Structures are given as structure tokens and as C-alpha cells.
Amino acid sequence: MSRESLLTTSVGSLPKPDYLVRARAARARGGITQHDLDELARQATREWIALQEQIGIDVLVDGEQYRGDMVAYFAENLDGMAISGLVRSYGNRYYKKPIAVGPIRRPQPITVAWWEFAQSLTERPVKGMLTGPYTICDWSFDDHFGSRREMVMALAEVVRQEAADLEAAGARYIQIDEPAVSTRLDELELAVEAMGIVTSGLRAHTTTHMCYGRFEEVYPRLLDIPVDEIDLEMTNSGLDLLERFREHPFTKDIGFGVIDVHSHRIPPVEEVKGHIYRALEYLAPEQVYIDPDCGLKTRTVEEARRMLETVQQARDEVRAELASGKVPSPV
Amino acid sequence: MIATAVSHYPKLGDGPGEQALRLAIGRVDRGEAGPEEIERAAEAMTAAAIKEQEAAGLDLVTDGQIRWQDPITYAATRLQGLEIGGLLRWFESNTYFRQPRPSPGIELAWTGPILREDLEFARRHATRPVKAVLTGPYTIGTLSDPSHLGHRRFVLELARALNQELRSLAEARPEWIQVDEPAIVNNPSVRYERDFSLFRDAMAVLTEGVDAPLSLYTYHGDVADVPKLLELPFRLFGFDFVQGPANWDLLREWPQEKGLGLGIVDARNVRLEEIGSLVEQVGRAVALTGEGLIHVSPSCGLEFLPRETARRKLELVARATHAQGVTV
Numbered sequence: 001m002s003r004e005s006l007l008t009t010s011v012g013s014l015p016k017p018d019y020l021v022r023a024r025a026a027r028a029r030g031g032i033t034q035h036d037l038d039e040l041a042r043q044a045t046r047e048w049i050a051l052q053e054q055i056g057i058d059v060l061v062d063g064e065q066y067r068g069d070m071v072a073y074f075a076e077n078l079d080g081m082a083i084s085g086l087v088r089s090y091g092n093r094y095y096k097k098p099i100a101v102g103p104i105r106r107p108q109p110i111t112v113a114w115w116e117f118a119q120s121l122t123e124r125p126v127k128g129m130l131t132g133p134y135t136i137c138d139w140s141f142d143d144h145f146g147s148r149r150e151m152v153m154a155l156a157e158v159v160r161q162e163a164a165d166l167e168a169a170g171a172r173y174i175q176i177d178e179p180a181v182s183t184r185l186d187e188l189e190l191a192v193e194a195m196g197i198v199t200s201g202l203r204a205h206t207t208t209h210m211c212y213g214r215f216e217e218v219y220p221r222l223l224d225i226p227v228d229e230i231d232l233e234m235t236n237s238g239l240d241l242l243e244r245f246r247e248h249p250f251t252k253d254i255g256f257g258v259i260d261v262h263s264h265r266i267p268p269v270e271e272v273k274g275h276i277y278r279a280l281e282y283l284a285p286e287q288v289y290i291d292p293d294c295g296l297k298t299r300t301v302e303e304a305r306r307m308l309e310t311v312q313q314a315r316d317e318v319r320a321e322l323a324s325g326k327v328p329s330p331v
Numbered sequence: 332m333i334a335t336a337v338s339h340y341p342k343l344g345d346g347p348g349e350q351a352l353r354l355a356i357g358r359v360d361r362g363e364a365g366p367e368e369i370e371r372a373a374e375a376m377t378a379a380a381i382k383e384q385e386a387a388g389l390d391l392v393t394d395g396q397i398r399w400q401d402p403i404t405y406a407a408t409r410l411q412g413l414e415i416g417g418l419l420r421w422f423e424s425n426t427y428f429r430q431p432r433p434s435p436g437i438e439l440a441w442t443g444p445i446l447r448e449d450l451e452f453a454r455r456h457a458t459r460p461v462k463a464v465l466t467g468p469y470t471i472g473t474l475s476d477p478s479h480l481g482h483r484r485f486v487l488e489l490a491r492a493l494n495q496e497l498r499s500l501a502e503a504r505p506e507w508i509q510v511d512e513p514a515i516v517n518n519p520s521v522r523y524e525r526d527f528s529l530f531r532d533a534m535a536v537l538t539e540g541v542d543a544p545l546s547l548y549t550y551h552g553d554v555a556d557v558p559k560l561l562e563l564p565f566r567l568f569g570f571d572f573v574q575g576p577a578n579w580d581l582l583r584e585w586p587q588e589k590g591l592g593l594g595i596v597d598a599r600n601v602r603l604e605e606i607g608s609l610v611e612q613v614g615r616a617v618a619l620t621g622e623g624l625i626h627v628s629p630s631c632g633l634e635f636l637p638r639e640t641a642r643r644k645l646e647l648v649a650r651a652t653h654a655q656g657v658t659v
Contacts (some may be wrong), residue, residue, distance in 0.1 A: 084601060085345045090427040091400060092356045094343060097425075097637075099601055139425055141601040150573060185425040187441030 005285030006276070007058040007154050007320075008315050011254065012129050012154060012175065013070070014063030015304050020044045024068070042117060045237060049121045051305060056312050058291070059173055059229040060101075060126045062118035064297070070131045070177065071139040072098055078158060080104035084141060087231030098140040100151055106158040109165045118171055127173040128166035131228050132208065134191040135157050135196065138180035153192055156197035167204045175207040176227070182213025188221060196226045207255060211294050216241050220248035231255025233293040235275055245282040254283060257293030259307050259316065264299075266306045272314035285322070290315045332613070333390045333626045334652035336633065336645065337548060337569065338402070338464045338511060338612045340380040344638030351374045352397065373398050378456045381443075382422030383642055388649025390458050391506060391626065394453035396634075397411065400520040401428035402466045402511065404476055412439035414449030416476065422513065422551045424599075424635065432476035439488045450503055460506035467547075468493050469533050470514035473525075483529050490536035501543035509546045509569070510537065513566050513631075516575065518552030529559055548592055550631035552575035561586055572612070573597040573630035582619040583595075591616060596648050598629035601640045609651035625650040 012081065017025070022042050027037045048063040067073040074082035075098030082101045086094040133155035137148060143150040165172050174200055175189045181191045199206045208225055215222055217243060222230065234241070234257045247287040258275040259267055279288055291309055296304040355372035358364040380395030383633070399405040401421065407413045425640035430601045433439055446493060447546040447630065453461045498539040500508050500559050515530055530625050538545055546567035553575030554560055570578040570591020585591065595612045596604055613627055627648055 074391060085639055086343055087637055088634060092353055092360070094353065142600045143600075146602070170620060183420060 011295045013297035055244035061248045077110040100142045100144045104154045124241035125172045128171035130176045132176045133194040135180035150195045160198045176203045177209045219244045229253035233257045236260045237298040254288045259292040261294045275320045334649040335391040335626045339632035339634040342636040387645035403428040407431040409445045412437040432478045441492040444499045462507035463505045467512040468512040473514040481506045483573045490533040497541040511548045517554030553578045571630040585620040592626045594630040596629045600633045610654045
């Protein structure tokens with residue numbers, strides 16, 4: 001459990017400023033060098049770290065300014081993974097889906113240098129951000145393994161290596177995102193086993209983020225996932241799950257999403273405080289991290305800033321109210 | 332024995348000219364072109380999808396559903412009395428559909444042909460027979476928000492409306508009319524409420540008085556536990572044997588008068604099957620069903636794959652079908 005109550009954080013991705021979006025398009029056309037693009041990604045990272053500090057967020061993220069897709073980024077940096085032709089997701093949106101084409105190996109650390117750069121900019125902890133083996137498998141084609149289990153286990157080993165390197169570099173928080181788990185809850189045991197490989201031996205605080213799930217169907221089995229904290233999209237889909245916590249207490253730390261990020265609406269601070277107080281009916285304050293529901297990369301820079309400010313202000317007011325005894329003590 | 336596709340085909344490829352539709356939609360979205368540019372591109376890409384199915388060796392083709400945004404909204408937006416809402420995930424895939432719901436105070440009704448023009452267009456561009464394919468009322472109704480109508484009444488009202496569509500299509504004398512009902516599959520990742528008696532009632536309403544060869548296709552799982560499935564009023568039943576290997580159990584007591592849709596080429600993964608394994612499976616199906624009518628196909632529509640892989644999957648379907656030396 002965390003030592004301080006109601007720490008604020010965010011789920012991972014943050015929107016890319018316009019200059020970086022344009023630079024990424026130019027890079028895709030061969031118009032600028034990778035070195036120049038990386039320099040702009042560092043500039044955007046500096047801006048986001050500074051903004052999170054200014055808002056007062058407790059546990060920071062680098063905003064993934066150097067990544068495109070959360071699965072393709074890892075696939076591009078692993079031996080044994082290739083990228084397919086275009087596949088449609090919806091409407092006129094297409095993406096290049098990764099393919100497992102051979103034994104999967106990590107030739108060198110993937111995210112560690114970016115994490116070190118972000119951490120060098122602040123005294124506050126910056127989370128190491130990884131995509132979990134189950135999600136990389138589920139969102140890729142398989143032209144090599146022939147079994148989902150084998151592919152997930154092979155990916156678990158390379159994600160484990162990356163997590164260990166992040167910890168060795170000094171990361172105190174490591175998040176391993178598994179949004180795909182919610183699409184096939186019948187494979188939860190496989191995801192649990194793979195996560196066990198990734199987090200085995202880590203001393204850092206480990207988190208996994210999930211979204212879009214009917215998690216009430218697999219609660220309390222969800223608590224089997226071997227991490228210190230599970231971050232859930234509570235406002236968009238999970239407040240119903242709270243009722244289940246009365247029967248089966250949530251035994252880990254929880255990342256409690258308090259703003260629906262799929263909407264352009266910035267909720268009033270009072271509404272967000274209401275979600276925090278709902279959480280405290282079931283959870284101890286030391287157990288709860290407060291954040292938006294999901295990554296913010298689909299919002300505008302301005303929307304993301306206002307959402308983070310709203311989260312922080314709601315947390316600060318709730319903390320003050322609890323300290324002054326204005327509200328009844330939580331559980 | 333017939334080689335065929337199931338439903339959709341990639342709308343875009345990496346080759347020259349294969350991005351026409353995507354580019355046209357982008358130009359129209361930016362106000363740089365009128366909607367007729369999308370229409371022209373959709374026609375060109377539909378013709379290309381048909382040509383590629385034929386070149387791969389299929390005996391029976393679809394129009395590739397190039398104009399469809401997703402399996403639900405193409406028909407739903409052309410019926411009276413439905414509103415279209417937010418995006419939902421299509422089964423356990425990484426693709427999405429928009430969720431319909433009944434409009435309050437407006438009767439759900441068929442007001443005119445939905446697929447007739449598409450079928451005629453495809454026939455003008457095909458040298459092989461074309462099947463008309465539509466998503467069935469149980470799947471549309473189950474993936475929708477039934478709102479004030481409730482699930483059962485909503486599904487049956489959809490069945491009544493789509494029955495008129497089937498009658499209209501039948502007047503055009505298509506080789507086959509295929510109804511897709513993936514929402515009935517026994518897939519543990521699917522949590523939609525299933526109701527077999529409602530499904531049977533809906534299929535009876537849907538097919539009443541339709542004078543055309545009708546087929547029922549399911550995919551993304553198995554239907555081995557659907558009671559009396561093969562007694563439903565369809566001439567042919569198509570199954571996904573990749574995600575639903577339990578479907579092989581359905582072949583043990585196969586009624587001679589029914590045709591079988593044998594979805595054995597994985598349309599969800601790029602790995603190319605060994606031709607020997609496919610030929611063996613076709614042989615096994617023939618042995619179990621007694622050399623009746625068999626339509627060999629991918630396990631479902633092909634839009635989950637990159638275009639080049641989709642082409643090669645169809646070539647495998649055709650090779651496995653025609654390797655048998657059996658004609659029906």
C-alpha cells in the first residue's frame with residue numbers, strides 16, 4: 001500500500017503537441033531525421049513533466065511522446081515481430097498490426113533511455129510504462145507460435161527483461177498495461193500467469209491498467225493479477241463494480257479513474273470529488289490513487305491539462321476536508 | 332463443391348490504386364470533394380474486390396461489403412425507426428460497430444430495398460454467381476440497445492422488417508441469400524444474453540414467404556449447443572471451424588438435404604494454412620455429410636486481414652475446394 005493517501009497520477013499517454021504531430025508526419029514521409037524527431041519528442045516530454053509538476057501531480061508519466069501505438073511501438077523494437085499491411089479498425093481509420101514471425105527477443109532496452117530522460121527532469125517519481133504480454137499478443141497476428149499461450153509466454157519474458165531494466169535504472173513505479181484482458185475474460189488465468197513472469201522479483205510498485213471491461217463478472221478473481229495496484233476505468237464503466245467491494249474487499253492498491261476520458265466534457269470539481277468519496281466508502285485512502293479513467297492521448301493538450309487540474313483540485317479539496325474533520329471519517 | 336467468401340473484403344490495400352476509397356473519404360471529410368467521389372471510389376473498390384475473389388478461384392462471390400462501415404449500421408441506417416449511437420467492440424476483435432437503438436415514437440419499418448442495388452451492381456461486374464449477404468435480426472437486435480422495446484420484441488420487429496428485405500432481394504433471383512447471425516455463437520468471450528427460442532422465432536419470421544435459396548452463417552465461435560439448429564428454414568448452414576472447432580460435432584448427424592458452409596481457413600490471422608490440412612478437412616466433411624452440397628470458405632469475413640493476405644487466403648480456399656475433384 002502507498003504511504004500517503006490519495007496520491008494523484010495519470011494512466012500513461014498524453015496528447016502530442018501540434019509541432020510533434022506534424023514532425024511525426026514529416027518523419028513518415030522521410031522529411032526529417034529520426035534525431036530531429038527525437039529532439040522534438042524530448043521537448044514535448046519536458047513540457048509535460050513541467051506541467052504535471054506545476055499542477056501538483058504526485059506520480060508523473062512521460063506522456064509517451066515518442067510512441068505511436070502502444071503495441072506497435074514494442075513490436076517495432078523486438079526481434080521476431082514484424083508489422084503487417086493496413087487493417088481497418090473503424091470508419092476511415094487503419095493501422096498496421098504487428099505479426100509474430102519468429103522467436104521473440106529483445107535486442108536492447110526499449111524504453112529505459114526515455115524513462116531516464118524524463119526522470120532526470122524531476123524529483124518526483126516517473127512511472128516506467130510498458131504494454132503487457134497478453135495485450136501485445138491479442139493485438140497482433142501470429143505467424144510463428146501457433147498457440148496463444150506460447151506467444152504470450154514468450155512476450156512475458158521480454159517484458160520482464162524490460163521491467164527489470166527499468167527497475168535497475170531506478171524506476172520506483174512500473175506500470176504494465178493490459179487493456180486487452182477485458183475482451184476475453186475467459187483467458188484471465190493466462191494473463192495472470194504472464195503477469196507473474198513480468199513482475200517476479202521486482203521491488204518497484206507495480207500497476208496494471210485495464211479498461212472497457214465487464215470486470216464485475218471476474219471479480220474477485222481480478223485480484224489474482226500479481227501486481228501491487230490495479231488501475232481501472234471506474235467512471236466510464238466501473239462504478240457498478242464498487243458494490244462488489246463490499247462483499248469482497250479490494251485487497252490491492254487501486255488506480256481509481258475519476259474522469260471519463262472518452263468525452264470532451266471537463267466535469268466540475270464537485271462531481272469528481274463525489275467519485276472520490278464514493279471510492280472512500282469502500283476503500284482506505286492509503287489504498288487509492290486518483291487519476292483520469294484512461295490515457296489522455298485522444299484529448300487535446302488543453303483538455304488534458306484541464307482534466308489533470310480537475311483531478312488534482314478535487315483530490316486537494318477532499319484531503320483538506322478529511323483532515324479538517326468536515327466529513328465523516330472513511331472506512 | 333463450391334469455393335466462396337463469407338462476407339466482407341478489405342476496403343484498402345498497400346498496392347497502387349488500392350487506397351482510392353480511403354483517400355476519397357478523407358477528401359470529402361475535408362470539404363475538398365463531394366460525396367459522388369466516395370460513390371465512384373466505392374464502385375471501383377467493389378469491382379476490384381469481386382475481381383480479386385474471382386482471380387483467386389472462387390465459384391461464388393460477394394460484393395465485399397465495401398460500402399459497409401460495420402456489420403450492423405449498413406442495414407440499421409436504412410430501416411425506419413432506428414437511431415445510431417456510440418462505438419462498441421465487435422466481439423473480441425479490435426474492430427468496432429455503432430450501436431443502434433429504436434427511436435421513441437417511430438415505428439420500426441422497412442421502407443425500401445437496402446441491398447438490391449448493391450446486388451445488381453455486383454452482378455454486372457462479376458463473371459461468377461453472386462450471393463447477397465446481410466446481418467440477421469438476432470445479431471442486430473442483440474448488439475443493439477433495445478431500449479423501451481425490450482430484447483425479444485425488438486428482435487422480432489427487426490425480423491419482420493428484414494423479412495421484407497429478403498422478399499425484395501428474392502425478386503432479383505440471387506443465387507443465394509445469406510443471413511449472418513454471429514451473436515448466437517457459443518464463445519466464452521461473448522456475454523450477450525442468448526435465447527434459443529427467440530432465435531428460432533426470429534428466423535421463422537425472417538424467412539417466411541422468401542422464395543430464394545437461403546443460408547445461415549455463424550462465426551467467431553461454435554453453435555454446437557444450439558438446439559435443433561439444422562431444422563431452421565435454411566438450405567445451407569455455414570460455420571466457423573477455426574474459432575469453433577466444436578462445430579465438427581454438428582456434422583455427425585448431418586441431414587442429407589442441407590448444405591454445409593465449411594469455414595476452415597482462418598480469416599482472423601495472417602498465418603497461411605498448409606494446403607494438405609485443408610484438403611484433409613474438406614475430405615473429412617465430405618465423409619461425414621455424404622458428399623452433399625458443400626461451400627468451402629474462410630472462417631468469417633476477410634476485413635480483419637491485410638489485403639494481400641486476404642487474397643492468399645482465398646487462393647487456399649479455392650485450392651482446397653478444387654483439389655477434391657468432386658463437383659456437385
